[in-house]
């Protein structure tokens with residue numbers, strides 16, 4: 341067996357109403373509470389905030405948060421002794437880096453990339469309200485620079501102390517957010533399972549169970565938003581996928597998705613969904629056995645088929661699931677046309693940190709062809 345390392349992730353507090361116990365988890369003193377204005381307006385943060393004695397609220401996080409937003413959160417958190425990230429991936433990613441920059445005093449420009457943030461952050465609790473990026477489980481924070489380029493800091497120093505999984509917070513998620521964030525989580529599980537350099541048996545186990553939970557509950561959660569069992573399964577599945585890919589990092593689907601978010605502001609989960617089956621088709625010759633195994637997770641009745649048929653059925657089942665959610669299926673549905681292909685392909689090549697995890701190489705010409713197929 342190939343040598344590997346595994347980090348199990350933050351301590352978990354989970355269950356209906358778990359977020360109301362936030363105050364018990366953090367040290368005494370002022371807490372920086374990072375969220376977004378929509379979540380504030382929906383009242384989702386009211387009970388959790390009531391459990392914190394001394395709190396500064398920063399609720400100006402936008403989707404695909406910018407460096408300016410991050411630095412404003414850091415300024416707001418001056419003098420705080422702990423940080424909470426409450427929301428989807430966007431507020432959680434800002435909270436992670438704010439906790440790190442406030443605790444370490446490091447300069448952001450010295451820590452981009454993998455393993456460069458080595459200082460100490462402030463105590464940190466993350467509460468996802470989407471299911472989801474799995475950001476509450478990972479040491480990754482994604483920030484948009486200069487309006488279009490997505491940069492990441494990836495370091496164990498960003499892994500939270502606590503993840504709080506409260507399915508009640510996700511009950512009001514609109515259908516398109518449920519669908520897009522759920523597919524993002526499925527992609528995390530799939531890409532962890534085929535991760536080229538750091539695939540390992542513990543991530544594999546989590547990725548399979550994540551995919552089972554997510555694929556069985558995504559349509560239920562879309563069609564019956566208040567199905568709390570489905571919501572709880574989605575949140576747990578997204579978390580498992582997060583722990584899996586924190587140890588076996590994501591790859592080509594995310595590399596091609598990021599330029600869609602950066603340049604065209606396509607939501608992260610939707611941008612993954614738009615390129616997913618095309619990248620899987622490209623990887624098929626080398627990843628067929630893994631995809632066959634995942635096919636049997638999606639549908640155990642495939643077990644009697646050949647590996648090739650199982651792998652093919654895997655891609656077809658994913659395409660059918662995406663169609664059933666009602667998400668847009670083509671880049672052209674979002675105003676992206678042939679004139680954008682060169683830009684997208686060139687930008688995807690900048691996601692070297694992700695491309696090196698893909699089961700086979702993706703050249704710039706491959707990327708252009710894959711975007712073209714998704715038009």
Ligand SMILES: NC(=O)c1ccc[n+]([C@@H]2O[C@H](COP(=O)([O-])OP(=O)(O)OC[C@H]3O[C@@H](n4cnc5c(N)ncnc54)[C@H](O)[C@@H]3O)[C@@H](O)[C@H]2O)c1
Pocket residue numbers: 376378379382384402403404405427428429430431433469470472473474475478480481482509510511512513514517521524608609
């Ligand atoms: N750190 C990681 O490991 C990681 C992994 C994947 C993606 N990301 C990043 O996460 C971000 C995307 O996060 P996201 O997809 O969770 O979306 P998001 O945080 O940008 O939120 C999307 C929208 O959903 C709304 N929303 C969130 N929770 C809600 C709820 N419970 N009810 C109603 N509305 C709600 C938000 O207000 C927002 O309008 C991107 O910046 C992406 O790059 C990070």
Ligand SMILES: [Fe+2]
Pocket residue numbers: 473524525528594608612
């Ligand atoms: Fe993702």
